[in-house]
Amino acid sequence: MAGLSPDNPSAEHGARFVDEQAARLLAGHVDELSSPARFGWLSVKHNASRTVYRGRIGSRDVYVKHFHSRRLSRRVLRRLGFSDAMVEMRFARYLASRGVPTPTPLAMMNRNGLEWLATLAVESGEQANRWHARQLGLGALGRSAIRRATVALADLIAGMHAAGVIHRDLHCGNVLVAGGNGKIGLVLMDLHRMSRRRRLSRRAMARNLAHLLHDRRDLATRTDRLRFLRRYLQMIGQAGDLRRWQRMIERFAGPHARRRYASRDRRILKSDGRYFERLKLGDGWRGHVVLASKRRMCGSCASSAVFAASDWISVLRRPQSLFEGDGVEVVKDSPSSLVVRRKLAIGPHVIDVFIKRTRRKLRRKRLPDCFRRARPVRAFRAGHMLLARRIATALPLAAIQRRVGPLLLDGILITEAVDAPKLNQFLNASPPRRLPAQEAIRQLGRMLRRLHDNKFAHRDLKSDNVLVRWSPGETPEPVLVDLDGLKRCRYVTARRRCQGLMRLNVSLLECPAVNHAGRLRMLLGYLRRSGGARVDFKPQWRAIEAWSARKLRRQIRSRRRRQRAARRPTQ
Numbered sequence: 001m002a003g004l005s006p007d008n009p010s011a012e013h014g015a016r017f018v019d020e021q022a023a024r025l026l027a028g029h030v031d032e033l034s035s036p037a038r039f040g041w042l043s044v045k046h047n048a049s050r051t052v053y054r055g056r057i058g059s060r061d062v063y064v065k066h067f068h069s070r071r072l073s074r075r076v077l078r079r080l081g082f083s084d085a086m087v088e089m090r091f092a093r094y095l096a097s098r099g100v101p102t103p104t105p106l107a108m109m110n111r112n113g114l115e116w117l118a119t120l121a122v123e124s125g126e127q128a129n130r131w132h133a134r135q136l137g138l139g140a141l142g143r144s145a146i147r148r149a150t151v152a153l154a155d156l157i158a159g160m161h162a163a164g165v166i167h168r169d170l171h172c173g174n175v176l177v178a179g180g181n182g183k184i185g186l187v188l189m190d191l192h193r194m195s196r197r198r199r200l201s202r203r204a205m206a207r208n209l210a211h212l213l214h215d216r217r218d219l220a221t222r223t224d225r226l227r228f229l230r231r232y233l234q235m236i237g238q239a240g241d242l243r244r245w246q247r248m249i250e251r252f253a254g255p256h257a258r259r260r261y262a263s264r265d266r267r268i269l270k271s272d273g274r275y276f277e278r279l280k281l282g283d284g285w286r287g288h289v290v291l292a293s294k295r296r297m298c299g300s301c302a303s304s305a306v307f308a309a310s311d312w313i314s315v316l317r318r319p320q321s322l323f324e325g326d327g328v329e330v331v332k333d334s335p336s337s338l339v340v341r342r343k344l345a346i347g348p349h350v351i352d353v354f355i356k357r358t359r360r361k362l363r364r365k366r367l368p369d370c371f372r373r374a375r376p377v378r379a380f381r382a383g384h385m386l387l388a389r390r391i392a393t394a395l396p397l398a399a400i401q402r403r404v405g406p407l408l409l410d411g412i413l414i415t416e417a418v419d420a421p422k423l424n425q426f427l428n429a430s431p432p433r434r435l436p437a438q439e440a441i442r443q444l445g446r447m448l449r450r451l452h453d454n455k456f457a458h459r460d461l462k463s464d465n466v467l468v469r470w471s472p473g474e475t476p477e478p479v480l481v482d483l484d485g486l487k488r489c490r491y492v493t494a495r496r497r498c499q500g501l502m503r504l505n506v507s508l509l510e511c512p513a514v515n516h517a518g519r520l521r522m523l524l525g526y527l528r529r530s531g532g533a534r535v536d537f538k539p540q541w542r543a544i545e546a547w548s549a550r551k552l553r554r555q556i557r558s559r560r561r562r563q564r565a566a567r568r569p570t571q
Contacts, residue, residue: 014111018089022106026118029057033064033118034109047274049074054121061121062106067192068115075113083110084192085117091165091191092119098163100156101187122187124179128153128172132219146224149177149184154228156186157212158235161200166208169193171215203252205236206245210252214260217253218390261454264388268381277309279400281316284409287400288380289316295387298477299469302351302395302416311347316400319412322355335361341417346397352417353397357410369408374401376413379483382456383415386486389454391447392469392479394418418479420467424511426476427518440468440476441508441518445525447478448500452492460485461503463510501526501540502547506555509548 015030017023032039032055041055041064049069055062067084069075085108092102103119128149135142135149153175160167167174169190179185197204209232216225229246233239269288271278280286289312293303316322323340331354332339338357343350358375360366373381380399387393394415402410421429423444427437444466451458458465460482470476489496504522508514520541527535 015107015109016086016089017107018093018105025058025060026107030107030109032057033062033107033116034114036064036066048272062118063103063121064116064118066114066116078110078113078115083108083115085110085115087194088117088190088192091194091196094196095160095163095165095188095191098159100159100163100165101185102191103187103189122176122178125176125187126178128175128177128186129215129219131177132172145184146220147227149186150220150224150228151231152184152186154231155235156188157209158232160188161205161208162236164197164200166195166197166200166204167191167193167211168195170208170211172212173215202238202245202248206248207252207256209249210256213249213253214257261385261388265381265385268384269377277312279309279313279316281313281319281400284402284404285316285319285400286403287316287398287412288377289398290396293387293395295390297387297392297395298471298474299419300395300416302349302397305346305349305351307346307349312398315344315346316398319400319402319410322412322414323357335359344414351397352419354394354415354417356413356415358413366407370406374399374408374411375484376411377401379413379486382483382486382488385488386451386456386480386483389450391450391454392477393483394479394481415481418467418469418481420469420479423463423466423468423478423507426468426470427508427511428513436470436476437513438518438521440470440478441514441522442525443476444478444504445522445527447480448504449526451480452497452500455489455492457487457489457492457496458483458485458500458503459487461500461507463507466507498540498543498547501544502551505544505548506551509552 015026015033017026026033032041036053036055037043039055041053043051044054044063045052049067049071051066051068053064053066055064065085065088067074067078089105089108092105095102096104103122106118106120108117109115131149132146135145138145156175157170167188167190174188174190176187176189177184178187209229213225220228226242226246229249230239230242233242233245238245268276269278270276273291275290275292275294277289277291278286279289289309290302290307291309292306293300295303297303322342322344323338325342327342329341330338331341336359338359340355342353342355344353344355356376360369372378376399380396383393383396387395394417396413396415398412398414400412401408420426423440426440429437448461458480465480465482465485467479467481468476469479501523505519508519508522520537523537523541523544524535527537527540
């Protein structure tokens with residue numbers, strides 16, 4: 001047995017087996033595990049640092065994870081014998097000995113730059129985030145299953161922490177839900193991101209739980225989050241400090257969220273080979289395109305499609321052709337932009353899109369444009385930043401610009417078309433939509449609060465720039481479009497917050513179906529937070545009403561000036 005331990009290599013190609021049973025199962029299959037693609041194994045996950053394959057050996061399903069990070073630090077450590085595969089194998093065995101379910105490891109290899117880990121497949125396993133989304137659509141039966149899974153997840157994390165282990169990438173995508181006949185079992189995955197300490201402090205455990213809170217904050221109810229925390233504290237012997245732990249976890253969740261969002265934002269304008277790609281098209285044209293969307297959105301075909309960079313090159317090689325041909329519908333033609341709607345064939349996918357070509361109205365902006373990104377590129381980046389923060393917007397597909405040296409000549413933005421009515425059209429709909437309309441107004445306030453909480457301000461918030469996506473039985477979802485007016489701020493001041501609320505309030509004043517109570521509902525949606533105290537809304541309401549009155553007076557004066565100019569006879 002000693003010769004087959006993970007610390008002693010077997011004689012076959014330098015592979016290390018967990019035990020004799022694993023050696024017998026994998027005997028003669030080491031070459032297959034080392035080159036799974038060549039033997040027809042299915043690739044189930046791929047990124048820049050690792051690829052996971054699934055195949056069958058004998059009567060057992062087996063996963064093999066290949067580690068291939070090209071970072072210099074990882075390559076040096078791999079050469080020195082430090083292996084992520086070995087770390088994952090040891091943590092899997094240690095946690096299993098402490099009663100924490102993990103995939104059963106079989107073998108690993110770290111030799112001549114080749115590093116992999118083989119594990120048995122978890123029967124009927126499904127990622128917890130996908131399982132949770134599926135259960136939400138099953139009504140009361142699904143909610144009951146979520147409650148049981150919440151308790152099981154608390155037991156799993158408490159057992160991991162009791163063993164002195166921290167998972168540095170703790171989210172529901174790294175937890176598998178397995179089981180049947182009404183039983184729910186959870187299995188912890190991606191163990192190479194773990195670290196072990198002799199004793200975990202409260203701060204260390206709360207900081208780790210903040211990772212899970214960031215992942216589930218918008219998808220789990222406050223009741224489920226409290227149920228999880230109460231069970232977790234009961235399992236680790238801290239049952240009397242619920243409120244104190246809740247505040248501590250919330251405090252750590254903010255910095256963690258900012259780090260995660262900043263990491264995602266840096267990828268948008270880079271070529272990562274998975275989600276985004278930078279293109280050079282010739283004749284001064286270059287830009288950024290989407291290969292796949294990380295977030296799956298309801299009613300979006302493009303978010304579930306996978307594009308190839310070569311297909312984008314063939315589509316964008318002649319930018320002028322995007323505005324020509326059959327089926328091109330001009331939506332807007334103004335001094336600031338030209339917007340058309342059409343069907344666009346991108347490889348095997350046909351997507352309904354809006355294409356926007358920006359125009360410069362003021363010559364004085366030529367110099368600043370030499371030192372900043374073009375408006376389409378800024379809108380492309382802002383759209384993906386909003387989607388990462390779960391703020392609904394039209395999926396930006398491509399943004400290209402043409403420059404001669406630093407001089408900006410042209411810019412084009414392509415976004416997926418959203419088939420949804422504008423805000424006022426939805427609110428003015430027939431009486432059967434009255435309750436959804438009330439919820440849409442409340443969700444409008446929540447969308448604005450999420451914008452401000454993430455340090456975004458929009459200078460052109462109006463009903464024409466907000467669509468409402470809704471289907472019977474679901475909560476209406478406001479969708480923000482036309483991101484040219486979106487700006488990232490270091491700090492959203494009280495003045496900016498009031499301006500945003502004022503602009504939405506003025507837009508609702510123009511809607512006959514919305515009364516005083518409806519506009520107040522929008523403000524309460526903005527101010528109220530889950531678990532928060534009673535809101536004193538009257539001072540904010542008075543300020544918004546006063547600002548709205550001044551805004552309306554300015555609009556009336558501006559409209560009268562335009563009318564007088566239109567009646568003035570030409571010389």
